[in-house]
Amino acid sequence: MHPGLWREIWILIGIAVLSLFFGALTDHPFLIAACGFGFYIAWTLRHLRNLHRWLLDRRAGDIPEAGGLWGEVFDEIYKLVKQASRRQDQLSGMLARFQKAASAMPDAVVVLSQAGDIEWANRSAAGLIGIRYPHDAGVRLLNLLRVPGFAQYLERGEYVEPLEITSPDNREIHVSIQITPFGSSQKLVIGRDVTRLMRLEQMRRHFVANVSHELRTPLTVLGGYVETLRQMDQIKMEDLKKHLSTMHEQSLRMQRLVDDLLMLSKLETASPRTHDEPVDVSALLTSLKEQAMLLSGENHHDITLETDPSLKLLGSREELHSAFSNLINNAVRYTPAGGTIRLTWRAAGDGAEFAVTDTGEGIAPEHFPHLTERFYRVDTARSRASGGTGLGLSIVKHVLLRHDARLEIESDVGQGSAFHCVFPEQRVARA
Numbered sequence: 001m002h003p004g005l006w007r008e009i010w011i012l013i014g015i016a017v018l019s020l021f022f023g024a025l026t027d028h029p030f031l032i033a034a035c036g037f038g039f040y041i042a043w044t045l046r047h048l049r050n051l052h053r054w055l056l057d058r059r060a061g062d063i064p065e066a067g068g069l070w071g072e073v074f075d076e077i078y079k080l081v082k083q084a085s086r087r088q089d090q091l092s093g094m095l096a097r098f099q100k101a102a103s104a105m106p107d108a109v110v111v112l113s114q115a116g117d118i119e120w121a122n123r124s125a126a127g128l129i130g131i132r133y134p135h136d137a138g139v140r141l142l143n144l145l146r147v148p149g150f151a152q153y154l155e156r157g158e159y160v161e162p163l164e165i166t167s168p169d170n171r172e173i174h175v176s177i178q179i180t181p182f183g184s185s186q187k188l189v190i191g192r193d194v195t196r197l198m199r200l201e202q203m204r205r206h207f208v209a210n211v212s213h214e215l216r217t218p219l220t221v222l223g224g225y226v227e228t229l230r231q232m233d234q235i236k237m238e239d240l241k242k243h244l245s246t247m248h249e250q251s252l253r254m255q256r257l258v259d260d261l262l263m264l265s266k267l268e269t270a271s272p273r274t275h276d277e278p279v280d281v282s283a284l285l286t287s288l289k290e291q292a293m294l295l296s297g298e299n300h301h302d303i304t305l306e307t308d309p310s311l312k313l314l315g316s317r318e319e320l321h322s323a324f325s326n327l328i329n330n331a332v333r334y335t336p337a338g339g340t341i342r343l344t345w346r347a348a349g350d351g352a353e354f355a356v357t358d359t360g361e362g363i364a365p366e367h368f369p370h371l372t373e374r375f376y377r378v379d380t381a382r383s384r385a386s387g388g389t390g391l392g393l394s395i396v397k398h399v400l401l402r403h404d405a406r407l408e409i410e411s412d413v414g415q416g417s418a419f420h421c422v423f424p425e426q427r428v429a430r431a
Helices: 003-026 029-056 068-104 124-129 150-156 195-231 237-269 281-299 317-334 365-370 380-385 392-402
Strands: 108-112 118-121 163-166 174-182 186-193 277-279 302-307 311-315 340-348 351-358 406-412 416-423 428-430
Touching: 003 029, 029 068, 108 124, 124 174, 124 186, 150 163, 150 174, 195 237, 237 392, 277 317, 281 302, 281 311, 281 317, 281 340, 281 351, 311 317, 311 340, 317 340, 317 351, 317 392, 317 416, 365 406, 392 406, 392 416
Parallel strands: 302 340
Antiparallel strands: 108 118, 108 186, 163 174, 174 186, 277 311, 311 428, 340 351, 351 416, 406 416
């Protein structure tokens, strides 16, 4: 038994003994005992009242002083209170750190009560799902987030699959909502911006559709000619040469498409270049000009080249060859017969610039933002007739990005176009 409790028991025994002793002297033992035990009860009630007052308002002062068993009780209660206060401070600190971390998250985070009211939300919730804390604290989430399907999703109780919605504040932002129950029927709502993922998925679908469409035409032509040749008993040499020539053109078209796709995939997935070599752009353009004249053929384009042999570029010769050849070949394909194509390589400010200027039909300004997209064509029929794959300017864009350069486009409908590849100073090496 606790020593303090023994002490209280001995006090009660002492009161009883003294009451019997003084009661025998005064012939009033019960009166003396009642006074003794009444004093003990009053002393106990006084300590109990002090403890009750202190528990009601602990800010009023320190814990009451007392001796004996009550003193030990007060000391133990004081220790428990201090421990609870430290735990509360720790929990408050953890909660503050959690809120600070959640506030810094790019995803929307909303804590709902058992009734579905908003208890807390981070800053990102305002831009993604229109919840502004503390202004919307205590408001039901369903009253603020009125988007199709969300009410059924929240009340259904099955949150294995996320729900994709459109942001109520910005119709161009797509948000993936995921709900996680926790605690006593509370819910944690997390909204993630999936706009980029949806755009990538849309681009992927368009890419697959475009590749399938681009390959279907030459494959159909090849299949048709092969089937025709199989069914012919006798084949004239002239017809055979004609058919084989067409089949060869279609196979080259598919080969160009596959080569451009491989080059584009390589550019998109390759790691940033760490070792660059000096590229003799003048020599490279001289070779590309000769190829352009062969491509021009009977169209007899007037192709001129002006270069500064002292300017070299730090980069990949293979990638620059691909970008420059695409620009030059586009100029040859889309410039009418007898037109002029001018190639220039010169210093521009602190850097350098490669430009291809033609006298073709030109491009309307509304097409400029889309020219570097995959398979985008200003004139689909003419592009396919000229043998283009629709990937040339997309390759140019990625090559220039890998060389810290930019593409500038100038064009007037009916007066021609000019494509400028502007390279920064750190990419230019002067002889």
